[in-house]
Amino acid sequence: MPYPADLKAFLNNIGLSKYYPVLESQDIDLDVFLTLDESDLEKAGIKLIGPKRKMSAAISRWHKNAPLIGTPEEQVYANYMSNQVEKLEQELEK
Incomplete structure (x- = not known):
C-alpha cells in the first residue's frame, strides 16, 4: 500500500476526516498518528468509541499492509480480525 500523503488524506480515506482538526490541535501528524493506540487516541481528544476503534483498526491494518477500504462487510470483518x-x-507481551 502506498504511504498516504498526510494525516488528512489518511483520515479521509477511512471516512473520519472531521477528526483532523482535533488531532492537528495536538500536533499529531501522520507519522505520530501511525504509532497511536486507542488509549493515545482518547488522550488526543477522540472520545467516541466508534471513531476511536475505527482509527485504531485502520492503523493496525496499515501496519499489516492491508487495504483501508473495501466492502462494508469486508471492513467489519477485517477490523474485527x-x-x-x-x-x-x-497478551503475548504480558
Missing part, C-alpha cells in the same frame, strides 16, 4: 490479533499480541 485486526483487533483480535492486536489483543493476542498484547
Whole structure:
C-alpha cells in the first residue's frame, strides 16, 4: 500500500476526516498518528468509541499492509480480525 500523503488524506480515506482538526490541535501528524493506540487516541481528544476503534483498526491494518477500504462487510470483518490479533499480541507481551 502506498504511504498516504498526510494525516488528512489518511483520515479521509477511512471516512473520519472531521477528526483532523482535533488531532492537528495536538500536533499529531501522520507519522505520530501511525504509532497511536486507542488509549493515545482518547488522550488526543477522540472520545467516541466508534471513531476511536475505527482509527485504531485502520492503523493496525496499515501496519499489516492491508487495504483501508473495501466492502462494508469486508471492513467489519477485517477490523474485527485486526483487533483480535492486536489483543493476542498484547497478551503475548504480558
